[in-house]
Amino acid sequence: MALSPKLKKASTQLGLPLCGLMALCQPAWAQNAEVSPHTSQPSQNFYGLPGLIDTPSAEALPDGQLTITSSYFGGTTRSTLTFQATPRITASFRYAGIKDLNIGGFVDYRDRSFDLRYLALKEKRYTPAVAFGLQDFAGTGIYSGEYIVATKTFTQPLSLPGKIKVTAGVGWGRLAKGGISDPTRPTFVAGSTGGEPAYDAWFRGTASPFGGIEWQINDRFGVKAEYSADSYDRETREGVFDRKSSVNFGAEYQYSERLRLGAYYLYGSEFGINAQFQLNPKRAITPSRVSGPRPLLVRPARRVNPQAWSTDWANSATAPTQLRDLIQPKLAEDGIVLDSMKVTANSAELRITNTRFSSETVAIGRSARVMAEILPPSVETFKITPMNNGLALSTVTIRRSDLEALEFQPQAADALLAVSNISGAAPNLVGEIRPEGQFPQLSFSLGPYIQPSYFDPDRPVRADAGIEAQFNYRFGQGWNVAGSLRHRLTGNIGTSNRLSNSVLPRVRTNAILYARGSSTYIQDLYVSKQWKAGTNTYARLSAGYLEQMFGGVSGELLWKPTNSRLALGVEGNYVKQRSFDRDLDFQSYSVATGHVSAYYEMNNGYLAQLDVGRYLAGDYGATMTLTREFANGWKVGGFFTLTDVSAADFGEGSFDKGIQLTVPVKWFIGSSSKRTNSTTIRPIQRDGGARLNVQGRLYEQVRSGHKSDIVSDWSRIWE
Amino acid sequence: MKMTLPRLISIALITALTACSSGTESENTQLESLRDLRDTIKASRAGPKPLPPISRDKLNQLQNPILKVTIEGTGVEGLLLQHVKRTDASAGQIVVWRSGDNADVILRSGVLIGTRGLGNDVASGNAAMAVRALRNRQGGSGQRSLDVRNDSNGLLRISMRCTMRVIGNETLSIVQKNFATKHMQEQCDTDFGTVTNDYWVDSRSGVVIKTNQWAGPYLGKIGTTVLNN
Numbered sequence: 043m044a045l046s047p048k049l050k051k052a053s054t055q056l057g058l059p060l061c062g063l064m065a066l067c068q069p070a071w072a073q074n075a076e077v078s079p080h081t082s083q084p085s086q087n088f089y090g091l092p093g094l095i096d097t098p099s100a101e102a103l104p105d106g107q108l109t110i111t112s113s114y115f116g117g118t119t120r121s122t123l124t125f126q127a128t129p130r131i132t133a134s135f136r137y138a139g140i141k142d143l144n145i146g147g148f149v150d151y152r153d154r155s156f157d158l159r160y161l162a163l164k165e166k167r168y169t170p171a172v173a174f175g176l177q178d179f180a181g182t183g184i185y186s187g188e189y190i191v192a193t194k195t196f197t198q199p200l201s202l203p204g205k206i207k208v209t210a211g212v213g214w215g216r217l218a219k220g221g222i223s224d225p226t227r228p229t230f231v232a233g234s235t236g237g238e239p240a241y242d243a244w245f246r247g248t249a250s251p252f253g254g255i256e257w258q259i260n261d262r263f264g265v266k267a268e269y270s271a272d273s274y275d276r277e278t279r280e281g282v283f284d285r286k287s288s289v290n291f292g293a294e295y296q297y298s299e300r301l302r303l304g305a306y307y308l309y310g311s312e313f314g315i316n317a318q319f320q321l322n323p324k325r326a327i328t329p330s331r332v333s334g335p336r337p338l339l340v341r342p343a344r345r346v347n348p349q350a351w352s353t354d355w356a357n358s359a360t361a362p363t364q365l366r367d368l369i370q371p372k373l374a375e376d377g378i379v380l381d382s383m384k385v386t387a388n389s390a391e392l393r394i395t396n397t398r399f400s401s402e403t404v405a406i407g408r409s410a411r412v413m414a415e416i417l418p419p420s421v422e423t424f425k426i427t428p429m430n431n432g433l434a435l436s437t438v439t440i441r442r443s444d445l446e447a448l449e450f451q452p453q454a455a456d457a458l459l460a461v462s463n464i465s466g467a468a469p470n471l472v473g474e475i476r477p478e479g480q481f482p483q484l485s486f487s488l489g490p491y492i493q494p495s496y497f498d499p500d501r502p503v504r505a506d507a508g509i510e511a512q513f514n515y516r517f518g519q520g521w522n523v524a525g526s527l528r529h530r531l532t533g534n535i536g537t538s539n540r541l542s543n544s545v546l547p548r549v550r551t552n553a554i555l556y557a558r559g560s561s562t563y564i565q566d567l568y569v570s571k572q573w574k575a576g577t578n579t580y581a582r583l584s585a586g587y588l589e590q591m592f593g594g595v596s597g598e599l600l601w602k603p604t605n606s607r608l609a610l611g612v613e614g615n616y617v618k619q620r621s622f623d624r625d626l627d628f629q630s631y632s633v634a635t636g637h638v639s640a641y642y643e644m645n646n647g648y649l650a651q652l653d654v655g656r657y658l659a660g661d662y663g664a665t666m667t668l669t670r671e672f673a674n675g676w677k678v679g680g681f682f683t684l685t686d687v688s689a690a691d692f693g694e695g696s697f698d699k700g701i702q703l704t705v706p707v708k709w710f711i712g713s714s715s716k717r718t719n720s721t722t723i724r725p726i727q728r729d730g731g732a733r734l735n736v737q738g739r740l741y742e743q744v745r746s747g748h749k750s751d752i753v754s755d756w757s758r759i760w761e
Numbered sequence: 762m763k764m765t766l767p768r769l770i771s772i773a774l775i776t777a778l779t780a781c782s783s784g785t786e787s788e789n790t791q792l793e794s795l796r797d798l799r800d801t802i803k804a805s806r807a808g809p810k811p812l813p814p815i816s817r818d819k820l821n822q823l824q825n826p827i828l829k830v831t832i833e834g835t836g837v838e839g840l841l842l843q844h845v846k847r848t849d850a851s852a853g854q855i856v857v858w859r860s861g862d863n864a865d866v867i868l869r870s871g872v873l874i875g876t877r878g879l880g881n882d883v884a885s886g887n888a889a890m891a892v893r894a895l896r897n898r899q900g901g902s903g904q905r906s907l908d909v910r911n912d913s914n915g916l917l918r919i920s921m922r923c924t925m926r927v928i929g930n931e932t933l934s935i936v937q938k939n940f941a942t943k944h945m946q947e948q949c950d951t952d953f954g955t956v957t958n959d960y961w962v963d964s965r966s967g968v969v970i971k972t973n974q975w976a977g978p979y980l981g982k983i984g985t986t987v988l989n990n
Binding site: 328673 | 844845847849850855857859862863864865867869874875877878879880881882884885886887888906908910911912913915916918979
């Protein structure tokens, strides 16, 4: 909110504009591990995991760390996304390309692989860290290997500056002599469907030692030397590079807090480079900054001004509308839309939609300040109900006298939480008044879009780009008509000649044919209605062109009490495949698909989701999703789907799986924003285990206003 | 149609420049994200603005007190106006000072108990011991605390074991006017090492007119000077 007129006048009197503090404040990072992390984060190897050069170490990344590395040597490029999912579990997804390695009919071999590492023992004063790792445990297996490794850190040993880390381990498969062609180990089959965990091969075959030393000379420079047993026999046999030595060397430079660069000499014949980019969702690029709130006005003491506390005003029939007309514009200054309100002599409830703040808690705090400013002193109980397009999410009840007493007290947020209440919201507010002209609400936008497509063996990254027009038209409580029209200006997804070879109904693998269809197309166009069927039950119906490949009808029911960690849902859809031109026409394929779902919020920000039902290709099965959610909006998750489709019928990858990433825009820009960017990365998209992408699923719509989210952000209630 | 990078960039630019949106909802689109990024880059390029020159004459004309604030870590300076003045059940006068772009510095009898709009803000603080010592202009010791906002919507709770002592009488010159003050210094042991806060108390009025206080590991030190009181 802006300065009061009085303050504006004062600043004009000064003859000078008031200078701002907010625009340019960047944190002054103190030298402490909590706020200055790069000195405590391990460096990474060519596989994108903490390690030396081509071998792993036993170190874990700081909890929650997300890294992207890209390395190159001897015709081999590896790009890896790594996530420290828990303090002990490190998970990686890798895309590798090996130039001139012709196996399985590819000129250049390209492959995706997953790694897992478990930190069994943390480093102690006298004992090293010990970790177990599985490398490429579910791909087609070119990098498959397992290891047990120990790492010990010595600070300023032998009066040397910096830190020295000594690593030693035992490896199997790729990390041992003989590698993946080891005859005593189940063999690697290039071009097989892959994708399934190769339990039978783990920790089997020849074992070889590996190890090395990393000397972190100071905050910027480090050097590494290692012994690697990886014989690279496939690559050397095909002439990708010559392996003349088992010893590798390298030097690394910490360019910035998040970026580390390295140059190396590997296997006695090749120069290599490695770029390591590390970030932590818990530490924003730009710290969140929200303008100071309006002052919380304190009522005159009752004994000083008893008349002000009179309840006579409540007898006036026009009082509620007058108060509404005062409250509504004040809320609007903070991007809060008044949905409805009810006021009596002693209590008031506001139902609000927050359009600005990433956290509902901020909107609740600001609404309470508006209530304190406008409502007569006799109104002691404030109820605030965050809404999402017609759905009342929960009701926060705060005593006005607590607000007045606690704002500037030590630990003010905890103190207020202890005396406030968060409960389920009734579907409708009995005796409510609504703003005039509330509906219809129209929003539209016109702008560019980019649609990427990954992992085509001929060209790993493809994309289409063009302009997109979107609109939303809300013509009543919970009603929405929405759509988007796209015009493709350029792109190369359609130029791929890898058309579907699927033996299942081609519900997802026709993406290339869609990209070759009309350049102007309807991305989606549908009408939906959502409402609360009870205090804890939510419902949705949608019909139309629900997503880019399917149209039809969709219905959903969700049970989720505000205070419950568990939610249960059921969704049913009848859909028909859309034409490749994505106009109003359909193809002949139709399917009834649906799921029952269970969602469970675990401690420490993990969300587990299980969906059981029938998928788009008519296959029956279940999807398991595990997501780590950070309070600031970051989400990193993984999922897999097993259905009654056999691995052979599914095709490459054997079953559907992938990674989901959600990044809040606010994390980069600092200022208030509800916007997020979400991506799903699948190693390969096939037709088995495919779900309909209907918009407006209920669970994500209701959670941000439920107790656990409100409480986890409660420190922002005074913001 | 073959896509080249320059072609893609020029199309993105053209469409971004001609893009528009309207309505009651904040759209979650690629366009909006691009816009936010552009605004952030613009803001970071602008660099800190120097404070305009201030004269005692101008200050004398003002009805409203002005607080000069310096964020030590970044050298950013600002002039803040008194926005709210009140008391509550704890000792000390609370003043919320606000900048032109709605950032707040909140002091309880001169002792920092909050900031808003700076990023990694001080959410709340326990100032009781320092307020008492400054009011009596005598040494003292006790437990204090600061709650500092982290980047994941949580708090970093910093407990501080503090001792206040009197350094001595000093004359401060603030915008062409001299003030006789008592300089007091507080040392606090925290998980982030020992931090020092300095306070200068006006000998005549008893008002804390200048301070330099630690605002947690992210913001570092914040300097405050009341220019007219």
